Amino acid sequence: MKAWLNFSPSIVNKRVIADLIKNYNINFNILKANITPKGGKMLIEINGKEAEEGIKFLEEAGIELQPITRVVKKDEDKCIDCGACVSLCPVTAIKIEEDWGVEVDDELCIGCGFCTYSCPMKAIKIIE
Ligand code: SF4
Ligand code: SF4
Structure with a gap:
């Protein structure tokens, strides 16, 4: 856990x-x-x-x-599925799904915060 x-x-x-x-x-x-x-x-x-x-x-x-259970929270209203956060995740916890939506795997996420800095829409936040 x-x-x-x-x-x-x-x-x-x-x-x-x-x-x-x-x-x-x-x-x-x-x-x-x-x-x-x-x-x-x-x-x-x-x-x-x-x-x-x-x-x-x-x-x-x-x-x-x-x-x-969740380290980061993605605001679905703000996220535009641009994919900018995907390649920056060091543990490949962010993936582009078949429908081109971007999803975070909470099991893999280590809370490094790189995705939060990279997002142009400020759609991802660390949950504290
Ligand atoms: S906080 Fe780090 S490990 Fe978690 S999804 Fe974002 S970039 Fe990946
Ligand atoms: S960088 Fe931000 S807007 Fe782009 S896919 Fe990731 S969370 Fe969504």
Whole structure:
């Protein structure tokens, strides 16, 4: 699953993520992070046998976890299916369908944001 982790200022200097990876049998990817001494957010992907226990550990450590199924949102009213975002996606999560519509595969998307910068219509946004 993918989720945003919210770090309060009191938690940013603690070894929570290192302990999570060390102590639990999980696959853990950091897709995006913006953390300063004042707190911040991290977009993660967490899977594996002990993912549920790992999530509980994060929450008990004081990290607020916000599960998401979609990383980006495409505004269908604004999108003109120009395709400018397609080639810029590093994980080929954006595809042109048979009807020439442009679709985002939420499973593949890693939230890098390249598509949001490339869109002339400002039709794609990262969901936070
Ligand atoms: S945010 Fe990045 S990975 Fe996700 S669809 Fe856009 S370009 Fe692709
Ligand atoms: S760049 Fe913007 S307008 Fe063009 S296909 Fe992608 S989302 Fe739609």
